Amino acid sequence: MEFNLVQTIAIYALPVIFAITLHEAAHGYVARHFGDMTAYRLGRISLNPLRHIDLVGTVVVPLVILVMSKLVGGTGVLFGWAKPVPVNYHALRRPKRDMLWVAAAGPGANLAMALAWMAMLRAVLEMPGSSFYAPLAEMARAGIYVNLILMVLNLLPLLPLDGGRILASLLPGPAAVTFMRLEPLGFPILLVLLVTNLLGTMLLPVIAASLQVMSDISGISIFDLIPMNFLGG
Numbered sequence: 030m031e032f033n034l035v036q037t038i039a040i041y042a043l044p045v046i047f048a049i050t051l052h053e054a055a056h057g058y059v060a061r062h063f064g065d066m067t068a069y070r071l072g073r074i075s076l077n078p079l080r081h082i083d084l085v086g087t088v089v090v091p092l093v094i095l096v097m098s099k100l101v102g103g104t105g106v107l108f109g110w111a112k113p114v115p116v117n118y119h120a121l122r123r124p125k126r127d128m129l130w131v132a133a134a135g136p137g138a139n140l141a142m143a144l145a146w147m148a149m150l151r152a153v154l155e156m157p158g159s160s161f162y163a164p165l166a167e168m169a170r171a172g173i174y175v176n177l178i179l180m181v182l183n184l185l186p187l188l189p190l191d192g193g194r195i196l197a198s199l200l201p202g203p204a205a206v207t208f209m210r211l212e213p214l215g216f217p218i219l220l221v222l223l224v225t226n227l228l229g230t231m232l233l234p235v236i237a238a239s240l241q242v243m244s245d246i247s248g249i250s251i252f253d254l255i256p257m258n259f260l261g262g
Contacts, residue, residue, distance in 0.1 A: 040168045041168075048111075049179070052138050056132075057069065059131045060116045067117045068116065096142070129195050135138050136183050139179045140176070159222075167256060173240075177236050185231075
C-alpha cells in the first residue's frame with residue numbers, strides 16, 4: 030500500500046515525537062539518579078514533548094528531508110535533533126563513570142522503543158484482515174526505523190553525541206580531557222558527513238544488521254520491518 034506525502038508525515042509524526050522525547054527524558058532521569066538535579070530543576074525530566082522539541086531540529090529539518098526524499102529520493106537517514114537535556118557532569122557522584130550511564134540512557138531508550146514498536150508490528154501483522162491496519166503497521170515500521178537511526182547515530186564516537194560522551198568516560202584521564210576539547214568540531218563534522226552522504230554510508234549497514242537481528246528475534250521478515258514509504262523504501 031502506497032502512502033502520499035501527507036499520510037507519510039502523519040505516520041512518522043508520533044514515532045518521531047516519542048523517539049526524541051523519551052531519548053532526552055532518559056538522560057535527565059539517569060542524571061538525577063546519579064546526583065545531578067539540573068534537568069529536574071529546569072523541568073526537563075518530562076514526557077511532555079513540548080519541553081524537548083526544537084523547532085528547527087525536530088520539525089523543520091526532518092520535515093524537509095522527508096519531503097525531499099518523497100520528491101527526489103534520499104540517503105535513507107532521517108536527521109534531526111531535540112533540545113538537549115542539560116547535564117552538569119561535575120554534579121554527578123562519580124562524574125567520569127556516571128557520564129557513561131547518563132549518555133547511554135538515550136540510545137538505550139531508543140533501543141527499548143524500537144523493540145516495543147517491533148512487538149506492536151508483530152501484533153498488527155497477526156490480526157485478521159491485517160491489510161485494514163496498514164497505516165498502523167507502517168507507523169510501527171517507522172517507529173522501528175526512526176529509533177534505530179537515532180540509536181546508531183547517537184552512538185557515533187563524536188562529541189557532543191552520546192557515543193562521544195561514552196568514549197570520553199572510557200578513555201584515561203588525560204586522553205579524555207584532550208578528546209573533550211574537540212567538542213566544538215563535532216557538529217560541523219556531522220554536517221559534512223550528512224551533506225556528503227557519508228553519514229548514510231556509515232549508518233545504514235549497522236541499521237541493516239540491527240534489522241536482521243530484530244527479524245531473527247521476532248520472526249518477522251526483514252522486508253516487513255522496513256518502512257515502505259521511508260525515503261523511497
